[in-house]
Amino acid sequence: MKGASPSGRVRVVVTGLGVKSPAGNDVEAAYARLLAAESTAVVAKHLVEAERDLAVEMACLVPEFEVEPYITRRERRQLDRAAELLLCAAVDAVSDAGELALVDLPSSRVGVQVGTGMGGLGTMEGTTFDYGAHPMTMPVHTVPRTMANSPACRVAMRYGFRGNCATYATACASGTTAIGEAARRIRYGELDAAVAGGVDAPVTTTIVGAFAKMRALSRRCDEPDRASRPFDTDRDGFVMGEGAAVLVLERRDLALARGARIYGEITGYAANCDAFHIAAPDPEAVTAAECMRLAVADAGLSPGDIGHISAHGTSTVLNDRAEATAVHRCFAGQSPPLTAVKGVSGHLIGGSGALEALLGLLCADRGVVPAVANTLGSPEADLVDVVIGSRRTIARGPVLSNSFGFGGQNACLVLTPPA
Amino acid sequence: MDLSTPLDPGGTETATEPALSRAELSLTVRTAVSDVLGTEVGDIDEATDLGNDFGIDSLELMDVGSRLENALRVKIPVSDLLEARTVGDAVDLLARRMGRAA
Numbered sequence: 001m002k003g004a005s006p007s008g009r010v011r012v013v014v015t016g017l018g019v020k021s022p023a024g025n026d027v028e029a030a031y032a033r034l035l036a037a038e039s040t041a042v043v044a045k046h047l048v049e050a051e052r053d054l055a056v057e058m059a060c061l062v063p064e065f066e067v068e069p070y071i072t073r074r075e076r077r078q079l080d081r082a083a084e085l086l087l088c089a090a091v092d093a094v095s096d097a098g099e100l101a102l103v104d105l106p107s108s109r110v111g112v113q114v115g116t117g118m119g120g121l122g123t124m125e126g127t128t129f130d131y132g133a134h135p136m137t138m139p140v141h142t143v144p145r146t147m148a149n150s151p152a153c154r155v156a157m158r159y160g161f162r163g164n165c166a167t168y169a170t171a172c173a174s175g176t177t178a179i180g181e182a183a184r185r186i187r188y189g190e191l192d193a194a195v196a197g198g199v200d201a202p203v204t205t206t207i208v209g210a211f212a213k214m215r216a217l218s219r220r221c222d223e224p225d226r227a228s229r230p231f232d233t234d235r236d237g238f239v240m241g242e243g244a245a246v247l248v249l250e251r252r253d254l255a256l257a258r259g260a261r262i263y264g265e266i267t268g269y270a271a272n273c274d275a276f277h278i279a280a281p282d283p284e285a286v287t288a289a290e291c292m293r294l295a296v297a298d299a300g301l302s303p304g305d306i307g308h309i310s311a312h313g314t315s316t317v318l319n320d321r322a323e324a325t326a327v328h329r330c331f332a333g334q335s336p337p338l339t340a341v342k343g344v345s346g347h348l349i350g351g352s353g354a355l356e357a358l359l360g361l362l363c364a365d366r367g368v369v370p371a372v373a374n375t376l377g378s379p380e381a382d383l384v385d386v387v388i389g390s391r392r393t394i395a396r397g398p399v400l401s402n403s404f405g406f407g408g409q410n411a412c413l414v415l416t417p418p419a
Numbered sequence: 420m421d422l423s424t425p426l427d428p429g430g431t432e433t434a435t436e437p438a439l440s441r442a443e444l445s446l447t448v449r450t451a452v453s454d455v456l457g458t459e460v461g462d463i464d465e466a467t468d469l470g471n472d473f474g475i476d477s478l479e480l481m482d483v484g485s486r487l488e489n490a491l492r493v494k495i496p497v498s499d500l501l502e503a504r505t506v507g508d509a510v511d512l513l514a515r516r517m518g519r520a521a
Contacts, residue, residue, distance in 0.1 A: 073457030078478075137489060140482040 005252075009300075012183045013255050014263040014361060014415070016097025016248030018089040018197075021355050022060035022241050023345045026092070030355070031362050034344050035391060037373040041224040041239045041346055044203055052205045056212045058224035059203040060241035060346030078141045079154065080123040081201035081242070082116060085351075086151035087158065089244040090195050094159065097248035101258050102193060103159055111163035111191045112152045113182035115174025115198035116350035117405070119148025119167075122204045151199055151244075163191045169350075170271070171405030172312070174198050175245065176353030176413055180269030182249050192254055197246030198354035208240050214279065216316060228347075229374035230313030230340035231320045231386045238314040241346030245354035264361045267398060267416045268299030274408025281322035281404055288322065288410045289329035292400060295412035296330070299398065303331045306414070307397025308369045309384075310360035312404045313340025314347055319404060324380035335384040336400075337392050339363075343373030353403035357413050364399040365417035368392070438517070439491075445510045451486040452506060455479050465507030493517055 004010050017027045022040040024030035033040065040060045047057040062085060067076060070088045079087070090112075094102055102110060124146045131138035144150060149167040156165045164185055168177040175198020182196035202208070211217050218237035220227040228239040255262060272291045276282040296303055312323055327335050341356045348355055363369060369392040378386045398416040405411075439447070449463040456463075456473055469475040475483075484500045487493070493516055503509035 074455075075457075077455070077457060137485075140478055140485050144478070 010187045010189065011252035012186045012249050012266045013252045014247050014266065015250050015255050015260040016093040017263060017358055018092030018096060018246045019244070019355060019358065020062050020065070020085045020089045021243035021245060021345060021348065021351070022062055023355070025063055025065045027358070027362070031359060034341060034359050034370050035368065037344065037371045037391075039225040039228055039344055039373045041227050043221070043224055047203070047205060047208060050205045052209065054205060054209055054212065056208055056217045056219065056221060058221055058227060058239060059208065060239055061203060062243050078145060080120040080145045080150060082118070082120060082122065082199050083145070083151040083154050085201060085242070085244040086114060086197065086199035086246065087154050089197060089199070089246040090155045091158070093197070093246040093248050094195060097250070098260060101260065102248070105192055107160050107162040109163055109192040110161040111182065111185060111194045112155045112161055112165045113168070113178045113185070113194050113196040114152035114155070115168040115170065115176070115178035115353065116148055116151060116200055117169060117171045117174050118200050118202045118207060118349060119169070120146030120150060122201050122207060125204050125206045155195055161195065170409040170411060171407055172347065172349055173353055173403035173405035173409040173411040174350035175355070176357065176401065176403035176411040177271060179247060179249070179266065179354060179357055180271060180411060180413055183266040183269055186249060186251050193248065193250040195246060196249055196354070197244060198348070198350045198352070199244035200349035200351050201242045202349050203240055203242050211240060218315065226374050228315045228343050230311065230315045230343050230372050231324070231378040231380055231384070232315070232375040233377050233379055235315045235317060235320065237316050238342065239346040241348040241351070243345070243348045243351045243355065245351055245358045247354065247358055262418050264365055264415050264417045266413065268295040268297070268301065268414030269412070270294030270298055271409070271411040273410065276408050279406045280318050281408065283318070283322050283325065285322045285326035285329060287408070288326035288404060291410035291412050292326060292330040292402065295414050296400065299414040299416065301398060301414065304334065305398060306336050306400045307364055307394050308336050308399055309338040310356045310363070310399055310401040311338050311340040312402045313342055313372070315342060320380060323402065323404065324383040328383040337369040337387050337394060338384045339369050339387045340372045343375060353401070353411065356403070357401045357415060360399040360401045361415040361417065364415060365396060367394050367396045369394055441510070441514065444514055447490055448487065448506055448510050448513065451483050451490065454486065455482045463506060465505060465510060467506045468504060469506070470504070487513065491517065
């Protein structure tokens with residue numbers, strides 16, 4: 001097969017990165033914030049001002065930035081916030097990879113793969129509030145603004161990428177699914193390059209209220225910056241976040257031939273489902289452990305080769321305990337250092353897996369495992385090696401990036417830094 | 420100007436209000452067009468050709484129509500929207516629909 005290595009496997013590399021996230025709006029800013037292990041959670045003014053008596057009014061928000069260099073006023077009117085954030089992150093990733101080189105590829109060989117848990121639900125919520133009583137006065141662009149595949153299709157339209165364009169909904173694992181599926185499509189020979197990532201913009205009164213009703217969110221509202229504390233003894237739920245992260249993936253031989261900068265390689269991916277409960281993870285975590293094992297095996301590695309784990313680590317008791325159990329099972333008690341980005345970023349729902357894969361690859365390449373923000377001590381310390389207090393220096397090596405979504409959705413990636 | 424909220428908040432008063440002048444009608448149309456296209460009102464005049472000058476798409480055209488319907492409380496058939504080539508044509512058509520001489 002074209003582009004196959006001697007092992008017969010087509011290799012997929014990462015050549016461009018872009019983020020619009022609470023941790024920062026460029027990659028190095030987000031990496032620095034992660035290393036500083038400082039939470040980004042704040043009281044969200046717009047949730048307070050809505051005066052809806054929400055039990056939770058804190059969130060991790062994308063810092064304001066100039067959108068006009070990315071999107072014209074005319075186009076922006078037609079975009080939902082999720083589409084806007086994803087498109088901006090994608091533009092950064094594509095220019096980072098080299099826009100001219102990408103648009104020079106046959107357009108049918110370049111695809112867009114995006115994960116989102118909520119899609120345009122936030123805009124539909126606003127539309128319902130504003131026009132529910134008089135639907136025929138609603139804006140004409142309501143459907144294209146709110147449909148879940150808008151972010152991906154906007155990227156395809158921007159660059160004329162005519163290959164497979166798909167949007168994945170695996171709840172909190174959506175971003176990881178999108179990157180894994182993109183890598184598979186390149187391996188399979190369907191695409192030569194893909195813009196892949198995840199996004200959500202769920203910081204609205206109804207969506208935050210809905211998660212608060214499930215008791216999934218932290219109630220540490222008087223100390224927002226202490227609220228997200230994955231694997232910590234005193235965790236009490238996750239903090240809602242918004243944002244997008246995008247990676248450009250390319251067939252390795254083509255990327256090498258054009259002299260692209262290579263951040264690393266997507267070496268392993270696996271996905272499965274607990275088939276246990278619509279929201280809670282299976283506490284026995286056999287299926288989640290199997291997902292990790294399959295991803296490591298897909299990379300042609302064994303668990304001992306993994307340098308560190310970027311955990312899903314939401315800061316809910318149920319997730320963190322099940323994930324620790326899964327890691328313990330998969331690594332047979334020999335857990336590599338484990339960190340959790342959500343201590344800093346909050347939970348970007350569909351955006352999280354992409355942000356964590358991106359930052360995990362940078363950490364893997366730089367030989368650093370950041371401390372988990374806010375976490376002081378973990379009841380799971382006997383199961384996993386949670387990095388607490390200060391960052392850990394490790395040998396450069398592959399990272400396992402985990403995502404687990406409502407519905408029992410498990411998705412794991414292995415990303416390997418360049419040799 | 421945000422035309423998603425009607426210009427005439429009283430609504431029911433419309434019938435008894437004095438008719439819009441040609442200049443007022445023109446401003447209303449140019450405002451709707453500039454809101455949809457993300458331009459300034461001053462960038463749009465009656466000679467502006469929405470297809471040739473801006474490549475307006477069908478949804479954007481429906482958006483202009485919807486804004487005008489809300490602002491002017493008048494039904495605008497799709498055929499009118501498609502027929503008007505320039506902004507001036509649209510003003511003329513609207514003036515006729517609203518029962519006034521252009």
